[in-house]
Amino acid sequence: MLLTPEYIFKNVEAITPEFLRQKGICALVLDVDNTLTGDGSQQLEDSVSAWLDTMRAAGVSLTIVSNNTAKRVRPFAERIGLAWVPLACKPLPVGLMVARRRLGVKKNQMAMVGDQIYTDRLAAGLFGIRCLYVMPRTPHDKSRGVKLKRKFEPPFIRKYYKKGGTLYE
Template identity: 60%
Template sequence: MLITPEYVFKDVTHITPEFLAGKGIRALVLDIDNTLTADRSQKLPDEVAGWLAQMKEAGIGLTIVSNGAEKRVRPFAEKLGLAYLYRSAKPLPFALMVARRRMGVKRKQMAMVGDQLYADRMAAALYGIPGLMVIPRGPDLGVQVVLKRKWEKRHWQKYYDRGGKTL
């Protein structure tokens, strides 16, 4: 399905190098808001900083792909020392294609990590890569996202109805 999650994690920090290796994943495309940090925050939680260090140590390629403006994305990504793409127009998969080429991996070696089904999950599905969905980190501040969350509920429920678990 384009929208129903494949994998759901309690938090981005629950995605392990072992899980990724088992799926043949060597690179991650990362959303920012409600995935790595709270919506519109420039502060990175300590546990996420540790997780990013663990991923880098394991040799996992990391690139931020966000629909946010450059003034939101650039300072955050530069603070972390990560490559980034802004105004990526997710769910369109074009930014994922650019990120994959920059990281030098095959499509089957990459996954998208995000919290929104209509942006992150759909972009991953349209590009043909796994979507690793996380439970959102904080409250949604934008009206647009709040509306999408209401529409997403049935797709989240389909995941759990078919036996899906939060990892």
């Protein structure tokens, strides 16, 4: 189903180069808010910075795809040295199409990493790529729309575990 996660990770730091290699993934499309950093934050935790370094060292291509504006995404992305696509229109796969073209990979070689089922997971499903769903970094969402969508996510998380899914930590 398009909304049930394929994989659930405690956070981005739990995604390893070994896991990606096993799945044939060499490129990651990254969400920002509550995935790489807290909602609306420009701060990057040291553990996430180290994770980005590990991914780069392993040869994993990385780019940001966010529904936020360039004003929000640009300073964050430039500070951490990543290309970025703002106003991605997730769950529509428009931003993922742009990212795939820029990354120069096939769909089966890339995955979306994000914390929202109704944007990140759905966009990945509609585009035909895997989604590495991560638990939100913080329990607080500033957007009313995100708060509302979060209320409808638990049944899909439960379905993942009911089907034998595991939490990657």
